[in-house]
Amino acid sequence: KNVKRIAKTFARCVQVARDYGQKLAIEPEICWGGIHTLPWLLVLLNELQKELDTIGIQFDLAHMFLLVIGYLEKRSPYMPGGFDLQTGDRQTLEQALEQVAVDLGPYPFDVHAANN
Numbered sequence: 001k002n003v004k005r006i007a008k009t010f011a012r013c014v015q016v017a018r019d020y021g022q023k024l025a026i027e028p029e030i031c032w033g034g035i036h037t038l039p040w041l042l043v044l045l046n047e048l049q050k051e052l053d054t055i056g057i058q059f060d061l062a063h064m065f066l067l068v069i070g071y072l073e074k075r076s077p078y079m080p081g082g083f084d085l086q087t088g089d090r091q092t093l094e095q096a097l098e099q100v101a102v103d104l105g106p107y108p109f110d111v112h113a114a115n116n
Contacts (some may be wrong), residue, residue, distance in 0.1 A: 003040060007047035014051045025058040025109045030066050038067045039077060039101065045107055053110035068100050 010024070018023050026044075028035045035041045049054055063067070068084065070076025076083075078096035085093075 001042050003047060005033075007044055010044075010055060011051055012050060014048075014054045017054055023109060024055045026055065027058040027060055027063070027112070028062060029060075029063050030072050036067075036076075037070070037073050038103070039066070042103060052106070056107045056108040057104065058107040058112055059104070060112040064100065068096050 010026070011084070013024055026035060026041075028038075028041050030036050035044055045052075045057070066072075068076065068078050070079055075081050076096075078099055082090065083092060
């Protein structure tokens with residue numbers, strides 16, 4: 001229900017952006033309801049299929065990493081249960097990142113790499 005409400009709001013924003021020849025980029029963050037996990041983000045993007053010429057995502061590397069590891073989920077759909085970033089193998093992490101790139105492939109408008 002909430003994702004549909006968010007999609008409706010974004011669809012209205014798309015109309016304004018189109019009127020001005022602009023595009024909108026959603027920046028997924030773990031603190032924003034409806035786009036705080038990758039599964040919910042994909043549901044939202046699916047709701048916006050008609051708007052994808054104007055709306056997409058900003059692929060923020062730091063935030064996407066938190067979503068990939070399932071920071072707010074009991075179990076990430078991309079990482080095995082109990083995966084420890086300190087001791088887990090790099091290949092598992094790389095495979096998860098590759099799968100996210102496939103799942104989100106058509107949606108990015110922009111990439112943001114923060115220097116922290």
